[in-house]
Amino acid sequence: MLRSVTTRALARVPSRSVRSLSSSNILLAPKKKQGAQPAKKLKQGYNKKKDGAGEKKAKAGGMTHLGFDDAVRALKFEKLAVKLDSLEIGKLQHNGLEKLQQSVVKYDDETQFALFRLGMFKKFQHHEMFESPISLVSNNTSKLSNEFIDQLDGPSINNRVCLIGEKGTGKSTLLAQAAALARSKYNNEVILLHLESPLKITEGSSDYFFNKSLTKFHQPMFTKKWLYKLRSANETIFKKLKLTRDILFTIKKQEYTLKKDENTVWDLVYKNKDFGKMASTNAFQFLLEELIHHSKEVPVLASIDDISVITTNPNTAYRHTDLKKIHVSELEIGDLILKLISGEVSFSKGGVLLGESKDSGKDTHTLRVGLRLEQYDPWLKAYECDNTIANKFLANEGVKVFDVKNLSSEESTELLEFYEATGALKVRPYPAKVHKTLTAVEQAEAASFDKTLHFEKIAKSYYTITGGNPRELLKSSVLSY
């Protein structure tokens, strides 16, 4: 028995350890745990994982992962805004536009949806401040109504207008107002062809291939997306327009025929999938011809914002097989834009409205020469002035110029009053320079703070600072604290 205990105890003594005089320490040491596992061998290999690499990272909290510009648009802050019904503001209408002069208006619900789908409410216009998009009926609005909207009964070749003006003066807003006025005038029976920015054609984000029969480059991905917007905005009117010709197309190896005087334009844009197909099709040209045909009864308003994108950089990001850049006129939609500008594509009833942009990089002479605001200089380089595009603007007696002016003093005060009524603009006393406890006199002054009088002061001040530019007015009054 004793021998067996001794042999077991001796077995626990490490054989290669330093020899000690006594083995009692080893014998009295606590026993090794039964469940303890020996250390695993490290796996050999190149794709080693670092310690803790497999563990999930703690997610950072917060409302959004977006930056400021996108966050204010994406977080749907407009749902938290003051209800506009309580402020009793009118709706933008063509009839009685004089009565709405110098007043803030909102859009009709259907029109608002159509404009929203077409991308007419842009970033940086800060529509999130209010329940629904609003705009001010200014002198520009009534002038455009007289010069452009009233001419929509005539052919579009005689009704081509380009809005120019300084940055933030309200060109894009005026485009939206023009579309709303047109819908109001024709009781929503008007076709809106709006392109929010030609940058989407030229930036190279779409796929593209050459159509030999058309001798133009198709951009199926862009065309499809644009068509979704157009059909969504013009659904009611498209459903009323009957096709003038039969059309045959294939979906998933099955042939479909749309018959004339039976099917509508809506059927064409809804059922036909050829617009986004990577194949040489004439679907878009067919649609365009249908719209031109129907423009005898239904006016077509073609509007293109940020037209400076084309005039400043007509060479797109797409390239030929020899790596030369493709000119915008070689693209199917780019060609359509230029034909609309020149009047080669003309609607029997309608108009073409263009909007200049001040954000399209380096300014060139093309637009100025095309609008006869500048004399053509034959010594200019091709990249400084594109003759092809300038001539398109000059063709058929040229595109008319509409200079968008800044707001007047009364108009800017009206706009600021609206901001104040919705709570966006806070009228508070002038800030103190330093932290301090107010004296009795200062407390009395603070108590007798006249909000109305102070509003008049700051309204004048903002008008002086901004010169009536709506963008600057917004920045200095609402986006500054």
Next chain:
Amino acid sequence: MIRNSLKVVQGAGSKIWLPVQQKSVALCVATAVRFNSNKASTITKSSLTAQVYPINKESISEKDVDDWLAAVKSLRQKHHPETEAEVYVSQLADPHNVVVDKFEPSQQQIEEAEALKSFKIPGKQDALLSHLTNLIMRSGKKARAEKIVHNALYIVYLKTRQDPVALLYDTVNRLAPVVTTRVKRTGHAKNYTVPVALRKRQAENFALKWIIEGSEKKRSPDFSVRLAEEIISAFEGKSAGYDKRSQMHKAAMTNRSYVFLIK
């Protein structure tokens, strides 16, 4: 000499005098008649110079030049111009005597100016916002820091629909600690942790720093969005700054027996 170097070029409804050389006449004509030249820009009303010295001729003769030079010479000799041409040239030489612009304020303007004399020029920005801006500012880029603060307060307004400045004051007042602790060095073995009351600006400094620290844990790549989120959560009482505040107060309470050491 002068006569040889000048040529009349007919183009776009107006005559232009151009200095030309013999070989480049054709080129000069081409550039003078510009493509798409604006007809509205043509001069219809003749200027005073043209009235005094008419030059609507095919070419300037030697006699015209001699007359001009004689007129200039005679003008230099005379002190008082007599003819219309002399008066015109003398006015060109000394335009200050012609245009006399004197401003005389009206009685109303004088009263307004007097009333404004007692008016103190207000501060550019609120003191608390200025403090926050300066804490955010890096490398002296104040405009950038101001933009971050403005954008953050705009988001705070959009989310809460309240005055963001008043909201920030309220939040900072609630978040700011009242007391902190400092180590009193005795020079011996033992140092004392002593509670110290904070002034208003010091307390606000703690609160603002905690808000900025808290904003670093948010997701957005934009500092203004992160800052707005943290201000909103601090306003709602969810900020980590409240824990720091209570810890600071606890430490002060623990060491309250050393308050007498403060001088």
